[in-house]
Amino acid sequence: MNEATLDRIVREVVSRIQPKQDFEVEASGRHVHLDRQTINELFGEGYQLTKAKDLSQPGQFACKERITLVGPKGTLHNVIILGPERRQSQVEISGTDALALGIKVPVRESGDIAGTPGILLLNNNRTVHLHEGLIVAKRHVHMTVEDASAAKVVQGEIVQVRIDGGRALIFDEVVIRVSPKFATYMHIDYDEANACGFAKGTRGSIIKKVQDDA
Amino acid sequence: MNEATLDRIVREVVSRIQPKQDFEVEASGRHVHLDRQTINELFGEGYQLTKAKDLSQPGQFACKERITLVGPKGTLHNVIILGPERRQSQVEISGTDALALGIKVPVRESGDIAGTPGILLLNNNRTVHLHEGLIVAKRHVHMTVEDASAAKVVQGEIVQVRIDGGRALIFDEVVIRVSPKFATYMHIDYDEANACGFAKGTRGSIIKKVQDDA
Secondary structure, eight states: OOHHHHHHHHHHHHHHHSOTTEEEEEEEOSEEEOBHHHHHHHHOTTOOOOEEEEOSSTTOEEEEEEEEEEOSSOEEEEEEEEESOBSSOEEEOOHHHHHHHTOOOOEEOTTOOTTOOOEEEEETTEEEEESSOEEEEOOEEEEOHHHHHHTTOOTTOEEEEEEOSTTOEEEEEEEEEEOTTOOOEEEEEHHHHHHTTOOTTOEEEEEOOOSOOO | OOHHHHHHHHHHHHHHHSOTTEEEEEEEOSEEEOOHHHHHHHHOTTOOOOEEEEOSSTTOEEEEEEEEEEOSSOEEEEEEEEESOOSSOEEEOOHHHHHHHTOOOOEEOTTOOTTOOOEEEEETTEEEEESSOEEEEOOEEEEOHHHHHHHTOOTTOEEEEEEOSTTOEEEEEEEEEEOTTOOOEEEEEHHHHHHTTOOTTOEEEEEOOOSOOO
């Protein structure tokens, strides 16, 4: 038996033992994605963000640089910047954070920032006032093309995801996002993490939506 | 038609229009229940707590008095005391609060505090170290006997509760608590409230558990 055949058999066995619609869950803390203009204004013309740590999504990384978010009622210090730089700046916080800042923030998919509130960013004595881009991220599952196919879900599909454990729940309205550039992980925020008893290693599994299951 | 008949018809019509397994959800902030000894030590011998506001559960009330919770990593000020006094002191916080205090806190039903962590309570310069009683409250539905009967659930039963809206989810492992002393309301904490997009007026509805619905 050659190596390729062996590999194919092993992958097939693994996929049958551990169905692909079961995946690791990650809790995303508050973070900021910056565009080139905002980086220039906050850190200086042409400044390059410093990679501190790779994230689970290929090519994405946490930066060494931190900034401050200033709202009418409160301030969040030491907020992490995620790289690489993006076409549009976007700030992702939890509902708890929104309350602390004193801003009403909608739940949105990443990138869907039209009409969202702005926020003041602060780095030492440099400030940038983003006119929009402050969101609570809509929970979602990043999936590889293979895993989406195995789970019989497609890009943009809305599913339920079951989280087992001591504070078990089923997240409804979970967006499936499929790309060859993704690794398969579910992302929730810290409010959701606390609500479902999340700990490192917590796994989720897809329940396909049905028309009416009440 | 006499008054009793009219009342019976009205109740029957209302119950058919608005099924009884649909109920209002309330988000409970962090709070403290105190026993007599702890009140004596924090406020002085024989001190009587001052009612500030009735709560939805009959006989339960928010007090004017506030205290401080002191943990190894952080402090929570201005924490509300709920009356009347209880047989055992108990402190209910969210997972977010637990992180702020720096204490690992289990999810427990109210009253089930054996083996839970302690916490330092502070009122001005008086302190009490509770040796146990710090919990994250397990989500639950208080139900009147009539509403439980209409929803075909019993005391202690574990059900799922669906929350609709922009951040819809289904809470699993929800405890039904039935008493003639209760009013029918679901109680969740602020982490759960943020996770399900709670706003005043949010309603939940029971889904009976089935053996295996995956």
